[in-house]
Amino acid sequence: MEPISLQTALASFTEQWSPRIVTTVNDYDVRVAKVEGEHLWHVHEDTDEFFLVLAGELHIALREAAGERTMVLPKGSVFTVPRGTEHKPYAHVLTEILVFEPTGTLSVGDRHDEVPDHVDATTGHALT
């Protein structure tokens, strides 16, 4: 095992909404992704999901008991979506994110809207 540059990892692929696994921590993945435009409404019933914005700006729309609201995450900010909360990430500009979640977590969750062509339904790809 050697240190990994996130910049190098992000430069190694161009696909959007298609996370790459940069390392693992016990039974968790550290994934990075490039995103722009809309993901889809989905929910992870059994796990929280952590986001760190490395570049750009990520929006995360949430459906909570009190109604719908949107988190805005500029570069350098973090947010954990609680398990069981429907959410939809989106970005107006090309945005780079780091995500922590249990290995095997599907990018579109356990329940979700129809998956559009531009979104990769995956448990994360290896870096190549």
Add this chain to the structure above:
Amino acid sequence: MEPISLQTALASFTEQWSPRIVTTVNDYDVRVAKVEGEHLWHVHEDTDEFFLVLAGELHIALREAAGERTMVLPKGSVFTVPRGTEHKPYAHVLTEILVFEPTGTLSVGDRHDEVPDHVDATTGHALT
């Protein structure tokens, strides 16, 4: 829950080798710390430990079966110290790091050298 700026979190304290918990992900903590100088040799027998360098440059000396070696992590790089591997982080310049590890993980591990005065033996402090 609202997004948290890592820059704001890091600006809220000055203590070194004294991690702050910025958010949790299931039963894991996301912690940030300011470090400079030497930590101490220690080992986490039961957990991996993930490091992301936010500013500065972190060195992590490792004692492996094949001998001792040092990982150098510039800003923007990541490394996971495997469970059971003795390690000693140090930094020649003021360095800011993000760590991901199970809630309750002690900063000095399960086995360690004598804890020097400048190192905080903690499971992480709340942000204030």
